[in-house]
Amino acid sequence: MNWKNRPGAVLATLLTIHLLGQIDRNMLLGFSPQITRDLALSNAQYGFLVGAVWVLSYGVMSVLMGTLADRFSRPRLIAVGLIIWSVCTAASGTAHTFGQMVAARFLVASGEAALIPAAVALLYEVFAPQRRSAAIGLFFMGIPVGIGCSFLLAGSFGAEHGWRTTFLVLGAIGMTIAIPLSLLRERRGEQPQDARGEPFVAQVGAVVALLRGNPTIALTIVGFVLVHMVVAGLSFSQLWLVRERGFDGASIARTIGLLQIVFGTLGSLAGGALGDRYARRLPGGLATFMLILVLLAAPLMIAYRLTPAGSPLFYAGMCAGSFLPLALYGPAITVIQSLTPPQMRSTITGCCMLLINIFAAAIGSFAIGSVSDALVRAGVSAPLTKVLLGADIVAIASALFFLMAARRLCRKTPTPQGVNEAVLP
Template identity: 60%
Template structure:
C-alpha cells in the first residue's frame, strides 16, 4: 500500500502544481490536457500488458522494483525539465515505470494471502489511490509552497529509489517452485494464451467488461469541478476542498469496505465476488443518479457525491480478486495488465473525450446545462452496463457451482 501511495502521489503531483508548472514552462491548456491525459494513458495502458507478462515470467518483486527505479528516476528528472517537450518525455517514462506496479503487485498479493483474505488485502492495496491523490495536493501546499515544485519532485523521486532498490534483490515463492506451469510463457505466447483465456472463460470476460464499463463514471470525476462551478454555481476553491476531503475519506472507506465486504459476502453467494460487485452497484445507483439532478444546497447532493466516490473505489478489491482468482497463476499479472489497458483506453481516454465532445456540441446548440445531461447519461451507462456484466458473471458462476454437485464433485 505504501508503494502504491507513493506511485499515486508521483502520478498526481502534477495536478497539485498545475498553475506553477504551466506558468514557468509556458504550457497552454491544450498542452496541459495532453500532458495529464493522452501521455499517461498511452504509456501506462500499453506498458501494463507487457510488464504484466514480464511479471508472470520473472520475479514479481523485482519487476516492481525495476518499475519503481524507472518512475522515480524520471520523477527526479521531471524536476529539471525546462520546456513542455522535456516534461512530456519525463512523464511518459514515469507512466511506463508505474505500469509495472498494479499487475505485479496484485498477483503477488493473490499468492501471499488466503482466499478468505484476498479481498481485504486488495482493498488495503488500493487504499493508495485516494490517499495518494489527497497527499499529492497536501504536498503541493506544504513542501511545495516552502521549497517549490522542483524540489518536491526531487524528494519524491529519491524516496522511490530508496524503496525500489531492495525490491530488485527479492525473489518470489515461485522461484523455489518445481511447477513450471506457474511461470508465464514468452511474450508472444503469453499474450496469445491470455486472449484465449478471455475468449473461453466467460466469468473472466464478463467481470473484466463490468470493471471497465463501471469506469464510465470516471468522466464525472474529470469534469466535476467544471460541472459544479459552471452549472451549479459553486466557488471553485470550495469545490476543490470539498472534493479533496471527499476523495480521501470516502475513497478510503470504499477501498477498505469493498475489500472486507467482498471477503465476508462472496462465500455466501453462489456467484462469488461478481455477486458482491453487482450488489454494490445496485445499492449505490439511486444516490448517484439523484446527485446529478438535485441542487447543491440539498443534502442528497453531498450524499450522492460521497456514494459515487465510495462506489468506484469499492469495486477494486473485489473485481481484482474475482479476475485473478479465475485465471491460472501463470497469467494473473498479464490479465490484470490487459484489464488496465482496456480501462485506461476505453473508459478514461475515450470516455472523457466523448463526454467533452458531446457537451461542447450541446453548448453550441444552445442546450442548457449540457454537462449535467452528458454526465447523467455517462453515469447511467456505467451503472447499467457495469452492473449487467457483473450480474452475468455471477450467474455463470452460480450455474457452475450447481453443476459440480450434480457431477459428484463437492463444492
C-alpha cells in the same frame, strides 16, 4: 522465499510503493498553475501531458510488464519499475521545456506500469482465500490517499520549497525504497503453482484464448471497466459544479478532494473486507456482491445530478460516486484472478489496466467533453448535467455484466471465497 510467509509485511510494502506511485503520478496536478507558468504551457499542452501521454505509456506498458511479471521475479520487476519512475520523477523537476516534461512523464508512467500487475498477483498468492479481496482492496487504497497526499504536499512542502525540489525529493525517496526491494529473490517455476508465463506474443494470445473460453472473466472485466466512467466524469465535476450548480471553484475543489480521500478510502476498505465476509453467503459470490454495490449506489448517483445543489441527496450522491469505483477493486480483481491460471494473472491485470485507461481515461473523457461541447453549440440548457448523467448511467450499466457473471458462477460449485478457482492444466 521466506518473505512470502509474511503477507502483512508484503501488503504494507506494496501499499507504501503504490501510495508513492500515486503521489508521483498526481503531483503534476497539484502543481499545475506553477508548472504551466514556468514552462509556458498552453492548456492543450497541459491536457496532452496529463492525459494522452499517461494513457499511451501506462496503458500499453501495463500489458508488457504483466507478461514480464508472469515470467520473472515480481519483486525485482517492481524494483526496476520503481527506479525508472523515481529517476524520471526527479528528472521532471529539472525539465525546462514541454518536450523534456513529456519525455519524463512518459517514462514515469512506463515505470509505474510494472507495479499493479505484479503486486496484484503477489497479493493473491500470499493471502489466504478468505482474505484476498480485503488485501487487494487495501492495496488500492493507495489511489485515493495518494491523490489527496499529492495535493497536500503541493500546498505544504511544495509551497515552501517549490515544485522542482518536491519532484527531486520524491525521486530520491523512491530510489531509496527500490534498493532493499531489489534484493528479494523469487524463483519462478520451482513449484507447479508458480508456473512461468510465455513470451509476450504467446502470452497475450493465451490471455485472449482464456477470455474466449471463459465468459465469466470477460463479463467481470467489462463491468469493471464500465464503472470507471464515474472516474471519467470526475474530470469534469468541478466545471459542472461551478458552471451549472453555482459553487465557488476553490471551496468545491476542497470538498471534492476531501470526499475522494474519505469515501475512496472507505470504498477500498469496505468493498474488500465486506466482499470477503459476505460473498460466501451469496449465490454467485463476489459477482453478486458487486451487483448489490452498484444497485445501492445507483439511485444516489442519479439523484446527485438531478436534485438541488446542497441538498442531503446531492451530497449523498457525491459520496456514492467517490465510494463505488474503489469499492469494486478488491472484489472484481479477486474474481478475475481466481478464474485465471497462475501463469497469466499479472498479464490479465495489465490488460485490465489497459482497457480502463483506453475506454475510461481516454475515450470516456474525450466523449464527455465532445458531447457537452456539441450540446452547448445546439443551445441545450445544462449540457454538462445531461452528459454526466449519461456517463453515470453507463457506469451503472456495469450491473448487467456483474449479473451475468453471477449467474454463470451460480451454475458451478463455489469455493470458500465465493468464486471458482481456475482449473489448471
